[in-house]
Amino acid sequence: MKTLNIALSAMAMAALAACSSGPPVPDWKMNAQSSIERFEAAYLNGSALVEQTEFQRARAQVGSTGKIDLIARVELLRCATRVASLVFEDCTGFEALRADATPADRAYADYLAGKVQPADIALLPEAQRAVAAASSDTAASTAVATVTDPLSQLVAAGVLLRASRATPALLDTAVSTASDQGWRRPLLAWLGVQRLRAEQAGDQQAAQRIGRRMDIVEKSGKPL
Template sequence: MRVLALLALAALLAACGSKPRQPDWLVNADGAQDRFERAYLAGRDKVAAVEFQRFRDELASTAQPALVARAELTRCAVWVASLDFAPCAGFEPLREDAGAAERAYADFLAGKLAPQDAKALPEDYRGIAGGGGAGQLEKIKNPLSRVIAAGVLLRTGKADPKVLELATDTASEQGWRRAVMAWLGAQAMLADKSGDREAAARLRRRMEIAAQER
């Protein structure tokens, strides 16, 4: 959820009138969000912490709870993409003043979205919320959105081996070390349960490679 897609491209460039200058907070927040997501998924925690605070601070300067809620949901979304299913505690104090879209996204990430609220989600996630599996996941073009959706499927017990494979491959293609490790681990656990020792060993060898220091 890129800061409301740069606030719908600043209201479609002020309804297609003269091209306005983007507010500094919006430009700064978008850059900080991108850097935070990349750093967190790669396992660079110090950088991620700094960039998240910068991202949140820029949105807080607007005094708009829904925007600050988006920052908190962004953090929770990358947790889900990395199979960290901790409660989205930073969002809850903002829930009352957030909009329907933010509340629906929070519930989606938590794996408890009511079916009637799926229409409030970003389009990428509606098919997943509607019960779709790997087939719907393959339709999601944005890599981070795809891995987030896969995390929700795993959280809700709807992830088959193909979902795990898609998520692992997507994270691997992006070089997201933390997410790669998490998804390889999930695949290895599944291989253990099915008794496929060779596959489990191969997956753990990949994890060892990803765990190596730069």
């Protein structure tokens, strides 16, 4: 039996093994977990309608508990998928609930926005701490490369790009991760950054090669 760990950890709602002799897992936990997994996958694959539907289901399931801090965490998960895909917008859903969020969640929201305070780095999910504490762009890029969870890795990379700290190696890591996972939305976003940098460097051959790759990815998301 699995139960939902409603806690922000490595940008995922983790399923923890539970003793079979323990109490039944509430339906809302299982339903919320399933919807969270589906809305994350849908967004990363570019399915906006499915993402919206599953997000609302997850929020409703968690909302049935009346626990505002848990709703805030679901909002953070949604915002994290956007940062991973280089959609840098205000996390308005979380901000509306900030007053009732935990200190760790507030720190994470600040991290996603690129303004986490040094004193709050210890409150971040473990996968993000070394990235946030890195003293140089190169060190931060290296820290991102060591993150094993794909979504957490892309979130960290997105935070660095938002802060204008993205090295060529970081872009390579992000593109490779998004490609390996088959996540169209972040892959197109990161390839777009690579193409722009190639154009700015005057490397038209590289820019055209990246453009051809983007065209293939875009076409893969269209109905046959």
